[in-house]
Amino acid sequence: MPKPKQPRRRAPLVAEPIPVPSPGQRRFYGQGVPNIDVSLLSGRLIVVEGADGSGRSTQIARLVRWLEARGHATTQVGLKRSMLVAEELDAAKGGNILSHTTMSLFYATDFADQLENTILPALRAGFMVLADRYIYTLMARDLVRGMDEAWLRNLYGIALVPDAVFYLRVSPEQLVQRTFAKKHVLDYWESGMDLGLSRDMFDSFLKYQGMIAETFQRLQGIYDFEIIDGDRPAEEVSGELQQKIEAVLRGSVGGT
Amino acid sequence: MFVLRMNKTFAELGFPGRLVAIEGLDGSGKSTQIHLLQRWLEQQGLRVFFSEWSSSELVHSATTKAKKQTLLTPTTFSLIHATDFADRYERQFLPLLRAGYLVLCDRYVFTAFARDTVRGCSQPWVRGLYSFAALPDATFFLKMHLDVLLQRVKSVRKELKYFEAGLDLKLSIDPEESYRIFQGRLLEQYLGMSSEFGFYNIDASKPVESQQTVIREVLAARLDLNAFLKD
Secondary structure, three states, X not given: OOOOOOOOOOOOOOXXXXXXXXXXXOXXXXXXXXXXXXXXXXXXXXXXXXXXXXXXXXXXXXXXXXHHHOOXXXXXXXXXXXXXXXXXXXXXXXXXXXXXXXXXXXXXXXXXXXXXXXXXXXXXXXXXXXXXXXXXXXXXXXXHOOOOHHHHHHHHHHOEOOOEEEEEEOOHHHHHHHHHHHHOOOOOOOOOHHHOOOOOXXXXXXHHHHHHHHHHHHHHHHHOOEXXXXXXXXXXXXXXXXHHHHHHHHOOOOOO | OOOOOOOOEOOOOOXXXXXXXXXXXXXXOHHHHHHHHHHHHHHOOEOEEEEEOOOOHHXXXXXXXXXXXXXXXXXXXXXXXXXXXXXXXXXXXXXXXHOOOEEEEEOOXXXXXXXHHHOOOOHHHHHHHOOOOOEOOEEEEEEXXXXXXXXXXXXXXXXXXXXXXXXXXXXXXXXXXXXXXXXXXXXXXXXXXXXXXXXXXXXXXXXXXXXXXXXXXXXXXXXXXXXXXXX
8 A cells, every 4th residue: 555645845935036027128129119108118028939849839838937936027928919900810811812012011010919918918017928930920921921121110210129039040940840739731832832932841840940040140130039949858958048037137228 | 210111102113003092081071082983984994993992802891700709909901901901902002003994992091190199199100101102192181161061961960970089099988089189180190191192182062063073183184094994
């Protein structure tokens, strides 16, 4: 018969004081949105970028657990989550009938809605906002489709500069393996099939993800985000992310 | 600062077609005038296409839903209308203008320039947003005094519309007062653009027929209308 478990003896729990992030200088990339006092935004905006299969959602889930355990309130945002146009975007993607400019503006509307109705209010309330992708993915997708860079930079001049942006870089070959391990099928859009790079989806996927990675590399020069090697095991990646976010929490806002 | 904007018309860009826009405050009689213009041009056997502001189907579902729920901020209001415009511009205007059509637009980018700026969006941002769109080859502006306009609008409908009175801007709790302030600011924007973009100002307090005569005369003088004859 198994012995009844003895309760483990350990020191009584002590509640450590939770450091309150201090407000500081914040800015928008460009013109910003009207009627916002940025000095009131005391929370932190942390962005995780990367292709599908780069481990974004896993890493965000881990960060949420970690931050909440440390006593910080969190909110999550992502692309295509706004009530305003999500349905219409899905319909448009399904039919593949809209021009690039229209799709681009549709996504920007979705982004602006979440920015104004979720991100900014949460930051005002002092929350840690974790964004599962931000304007960079939207820009990269449009850039590889030939959209004008100056136009895109003006469009996304409404975006708030995050406190930290991490780009999980995973080689296209790894991405294929991870995608197959999860759902055994490549996504039409994530394979860039609309670009006509190749009739072969596997081929197109590799080419398209390669182009996206190159574009991110270039965007890094402008937007200054940290590239994280996403080919490593999840624990290692979260370790690095936590370490970097510690610094963000200690410092004043507008670290990027 | 670098400002992104379009300063070429379709003619200047080498399109065989021409785009004619009509602008003015709500209730100034735009739809009536452009409808009469369309009738005349069609009767002359010309290739004509008419398009209305915020009429793209896919975007329509999003705009009506949002307007009902008044979920829109100045930024999303602006973006959703830009999306609608882009959809019509790239799927209808561009191909038709390449094919040598006369495209008539009830409102064009100037409506967005005026409204969004009055709602608080930055002017360079809004203009940059629409910088993919060429300028019309002729723009008519139906100019009318605010008092006359308000009387006219009140005589056709019982209540002022939410967005047309600018009630989302919380300028005044009195809808009529809010309407005056909001439409007054729009008018200011239009008057500024009228000289900047070379609008043809039409006195919209004149009888419908007189206005239409001027519009037809100006257009016939400005464009070689026979170039748009159907084969």
